[in-house]
Amino acid sequence: MLANTLKDKHSCFHCGEPCITDVVVNEKHFCCTGCSQVFLLLNENNLCTYYDLDKTPGLTAKGKFVSERFAYLDDVSVIDKLVSFRSDEQVNILFRLPQMHCASCIYLLENLHKINEAVIKSQVHFEKKELFVSYNPSGNSLRKLVELLAFIGYEPAISLEDDAAITKNKFNKGRVIELGVAGFCFSNIMMLSFPEYFSGGDIEPGLKQTFTWVIFALSLPVIFFSARSIFISAWKGLRQGIVNIDAPIALASIITFGRSYYEIISGTGAGYLDSGAGIIFFMLIGRWFQSKTYDALSFDRQYKSYFPLGVTVLKNSKEENIPVTKLKVGDTIVVRNEEMIPADAVLLEGKANIDYSFVTGEHKPVEKKLNDVLFAGGKQMGGRIQLLVQKEPSQSYITQLWNNDIFTSETNSLKHSKESFIHPWSRYFTIVLFSIAAITGIYWSINTPEKTWYAVTAVLIVACPCSLLLSSTFSFGSMQRIFGKNKLYLKNASVIESLAAIKQIVFDKTGTLTQRLAFKPGFVGTPLNAEEEMQVYGATTHSSHILSKAISNSLLVNEKAATSYFKEFSGLGIDAVVNNTDIKIGSSVFLGQSESNENTMATSRVHVQINNQYKGYYEIPGNYRKGLHAMAHQLCHNGYGLHLLSGDNNAEEANMRSIFGKEATILFNQSPEQKLNYIKNCKESSGKVLMIGDGLNDAGALMQANCGIAVSDDAGRFSPACDAIIDGSMIPELPKLLAYAKWGKKIVLAGFILSILYNFVGLSFAVQGKLSPLVAAILMPLSSISIVSLAGLLSGIVARRIGLSTKTDESHVFI
Amino acid sequence: MSALFILIGISMVLAGSFLIAFIWSVIKGQYDDDYTPSVRMLFDDKKESSTTKTN
Numbered sequence: 001m002l003a004n005t006l007k008d009k010h011s012c013f014h015c016g017e018p019c020i021t022d023v024v025v026n027e028k029h030f031c032c033t034g035c036s037q038v039f040l041l042l043n044e045n046n047l048c049t050y051y052d053l054d055k056t057p058g059l060t061a062k063g064k065f066v067s068e069r070f071a072y073l074d075d076v077s078v079i080d081k082l083v084s085f086r087s088d089e090q091v092n093i094l095f096r097l098p099q100m101h102c103a104s105c106i107y108l109l110e111n112l113h114k115i116n117e118a119v120i121k122s123q124v125h126f127e128k129k130e131l132f133v134s135y136n137p138s139g140n141s142l143r144k145l146v147e148l149l150a151f152i153g154y155e156p157a158i159s160l161e162d163d164a165a166i167t168k169n170k171f172n173k174g175r176v177i178e179l180g181v182a183g184f185c186f187s188n189i190m191m192l193s194f195p196e197y198f199s200g201g202d203i204e205p206g207l208k209q210t211f212t213w214v215i216f217a218l219s220l221p222v223i224f225f226s227a228r229s230i231f232i233s234a235w236k237g238l239r240q241g242i243v244n245i246d247a248p249i250a251l252a253s254i255i256t257f258g259r260s261y262y263e264i265i266s267g268t269g270a271g272y273l274d275s276g277a278g279i280i281f282f283m284l285i286g287r288w289f290q291s292k293t294y295d296a297l298s299f300d301r302q303y304k305s306y307f308p309l310g311v312t313v314l315k316n317s318k319e320e321n322i323p324v325t326k327l328k329v330g331d332t333i334v335v336r337n338e339e340m341i342p343a344d345a346v347l348l349e350g351k352a353n354i355d356y357s358f359v360t361g362e363h364k365p366v367e368k369k370l371n372d373v374l375f376a377g378g379k380q381m382g383g384r385i386q387l388l389v390q391k392e393p394s395q396s397y398i399t400q401l402w403n404n405d406i407f408t409s410e411t412n413s414l415k416h417s418k419e420s421f422i423h424p425w426s427r428y429f430t431i432v433l434f435s436i437a438a439i440t441g442i443y444w445s446i447n448t449p450e451k452t453w454y455a456v457t458a459v460l461i462v463a464c465p466c467s468l469l470l471s472s473t474f475s476f477g478s479m480q481r482i483f484g485k486n487k488l489y490l491k492n493a494s495v496i497e498s499l500a501a502i503k504q505i506v507f508d509k510t511g512t513l514t515q516r517l518a519f520k521p522g523f524v525g526t527p528l529n530a531e532e533e534m535q536v537y538g539a540t541t542h543s544s545h546i547l548s549k550a551i552s553n554s555l556l557v558n559e560k561a562a563t564s565y566f567k568e569f570s571g572l573g574i575d576a577v578v579n580n581t582d583i584k585i586g587s588s589v590f591l592g593q594s595e596s597n598e599n600t601m602a603t604s605r606v607h608v609q610i611n612n613q614y615k616g617y618y619e620i621p622g623n624y625r626k627g628l629h630a631m632a633h634q635l636c637h638n639g640y641g642l643h644l645l646s647g648d649n650n651a652e653e654a655n656m657r658s659i660f661g662k663e664a665t666i667l668f669n670q671s672p673e674q675k676l677n678y679i680k681n682c683k684e685s686s687g688k689v690l691m692i693g694d695g696l697n698d699a700g701a702l703m704q705a706n707c708g709i710a711v712s713d714d715a716g717r718f719s720p721a722c723d724a725i726i727d728g729s730m731i732p733e734l735p736k737l738l739a740y741a742k743w744g745k746k747i748v749l750a751g752f753i754l755s756i757l758y759n760f761v762g763l764s765f766a767v768q769g770k771l772s773p774l775v776a777a778i779l780m781p782l783s784s785i786s787i788v789s790l791a792g793l794l795s796g797i798v799a800r801r802i803g804l805s806t807k808t809d810e811s812h813v814f815i
Numbered sequence: 816m817s818a819l820f821i822l823i824g825i826s827m828v829l830a831g832s833f834l835i836a837f838i839w840s841v842i843k844g845q846y847d848d849d850y851t852p853s854v855r856m857l858f859d860d861k862k863e864s865s866t867t868k869t870n
Contacts, residue, residue: 103854126851184834
């Protein structure tokens with residue numbers, strides 16, 4: 001029924017959403033005046049190619065636009081902090097635009113100069129979702145530029161924190177160069193070694209000398225430039241008394257290169273420089289492969305990223321915009337409709353109706369009286385209010401959560417490394433290796449003492465633990481990519497091991513099991529005209545019921561509706577008089593219609609009656625995600641313990657119980673601290689915990705859990721600090737994703753076994769003192785390559801068997 | 816066989832210059848963004864004047 005009504009309507013030319021309120025401009029249909037205005041702006045500037053590149057590429061214009069929001073961008077200290085270069089003729093600035101999603105976006109953003117003449121150049125970096133703009137400050141201000149971007153739908157994510165992105169980038173460049181140098185030197189050393197191997201010793205002495213010395217020279221950059229990160233990490237570990245994974249590799253490299261240099265300088269042999277360079281090259285490839293980062297996502301958000309950056313302060317009865325960092329105790333601030341309260345404050349003037357959904361998860365505005373304390377993080381719904389600041393933003397109630405020591409970076413970085421199962425393995429490996437080397441040494445020192453040193457070093461060279469390490473880096477690296485293709489973006493590869501060890505799964509309700517971007521209500525019945533829509537708006541706007549909110553938000557009414565009488569009947573509906581017209585909105589029982597079983601989890605119906613005449617009903621699609629039943633059942637079947645922590649009240653308890661079954665723990669009215677403590681206790685009593693949530697109220701729980709996954713319906717949007725970010729649509733696939741993580745261990749083990757087989761072959765040569773450079777040169781790259789391909793192959797096969805996609809979803813490229 | 820000495824020298828210089836070119840391109844940021852340029856080249860600049868006020 002709903003589908004039929006929507007089919008009749010046009011979809012917006014700009015953003016593609018169904019046009020509830022049809023705005024027609026130039027014979028094109030728009031869902032709201034906002035969208036049509038963006039279209040007119042683009043049309044005026046000949047930028048309509050925007051609509052040719054991709055179908056309905058636009059972002060829904062929000063309709064209402066509060067320009068004071070960006071007033072803080074006029075502050076010179078703010079400008080200085082944001083721009084990368086500033087002179088009288090030119091200002092350069094880099095914006096993050098998480099909304100960027102298609103080729104049309106690139107086209108529009110790179111043609112900003114056609115809309116605003118002061119823009120000199122604008123360039124997009126799509127994968128990082130960044131826009132570089134240089135503009136002429138005499139014809140434009142930063143504020144105007146940001147307002148323009150916000151108007152066309154790309155509001156920049158502005159942070160006054162120092163950005164770590166630039167340093168990260170430089171670091172990656174250094175890695176690529178190290179890898180390039182190692183690859184260059186390795187391949188040339190290999191090539192120059194061939195003549196000696198294949199001539200069988202029958203080679204001109206002068207030529208042999210030259211080859212050897214060229215190899216010698218080529219090996220220097222490998223050990224001193226490319227391999228330095230391995231040595232630095234091993235050294236740092238040793239200084240703290242830890243033998244980390246790099247230590248045996250560093251030792252093996254030192255022995256390989258040391259012995260080779262000794263042989264070359266003393267003229268006794270050609271050494272093993274080709275294998276040595278090979279080890280380092282493959283190690284670096286492994287690391288580069290695993291270092292896949294999702295530039296567009298941020299895993300380490302602080303509460304500051306959520307808070308408003310600018311605030312309006314009342315000084316000597318004059319409004320002034322200052323950056324929030326300059327806010328002091330005792331300042332009087334002005335907060336308007338839909339604005340967030342930046343610091344704990346007392347209400348001085350105005351009618352406060354505060355929505356704390358951001359903090360608690362509960363979507364119900366709370367009315368506050370004069371002199372009540374309002375906490376930071378709440379959003380004002382309604383008119384303008386004046387507040388007296390009680391605490392600085394950094395000392396506020398909500399930010400106290402971050403003072404918990406789980407947020408200190410040290411504990412956080414240790415969170416995964418301790419749990420890895422590779423580290424104990426490498427320790428056993430090292431012990432076994434040294435015992436073999438010692439036995440070989442003792443044996444040869446008794447029989448042929450001059451061969452001792454040769455055999456011992458050969459053992460250490462050939463049995464390099466790097467193939468063990470390669471197995472895990474490549475397996476986890478390619479698994480991380482496959483997870484990414486299935487829209488679960490991991491912070492790093494070690495999260496896979498945490499996911500595999502999970503026993504308990506804790507869900508948040510709002511935003512996690514429900515969709516934030518619910519569909520718009522559709523009207524079924526006699527179509528309402530503009531006047532009637534305004535009356536409905538006038539009635540619903542006064543109610544804080546979630547269905548009333550959904551209806552009033554979908555109606556874009558510019559004129560004021562005069563509501564002279566309003567009464568809400570709990571659980572039934574609203575009776576109101578708007579513009580002298582009697583209006584009744586609510587359930588069928590409330591309106592005296594025949595009762596039908598109409599409110600299911602899938603849809604809710606809200607009936608409308610104007611002047612005692614029945615008009616029809618709004619059908620509001622339920623905002624629960626699809627496939628939750630199956631997911632919970634499957635997880636339960638797989639032996640996971642399920643928990644639900646919601647900041648909301650228990651109105652939805654029956655629904656939740658039907659999804660999660662009898663055994664699950666379901667708790668309502670949970671504060672952020674309660675959530676955090678629940679996870680803490682759960683970890684102690686029932687094993688490793690996975691937390692899935694969104695929003696600031698889950699931030700503590702996400703950090704406290706062994707693994708925290710933040711849910712986002714739009715991967716570019718804000719999400720709290722976490723270990724992984726999942727696209728909301730993939731929540732039902734959770735059982736598959738967890739099963740895949742469990743397979744990770746087996747894939748790595750397969751690689752381990754293969755590398756141990758190679759080691760047997762190599763060691764059998766080495767202990768006999770027969771390891772020739774040729775055997776080492778064949779065996780070592782061969783083992784590395786076969787382990788790498790095995791890891792890649794297995795992770796792909798397993799993903800397909802489980803039913804995960806191994807191809808990138810082209811229609812929605814995040815990365 | 817002495818020709819080999821010259822050839823080795825030439826090959827090292829050639830390969831070395833490629834390595835330098837590679838390092839230069841990495842530092843200059845040519846590998847920073849491997850998606851946007853592929854889209855950017857498809858944009859048609861010619862349309863600008865001809866489509867004025869046809870919509």
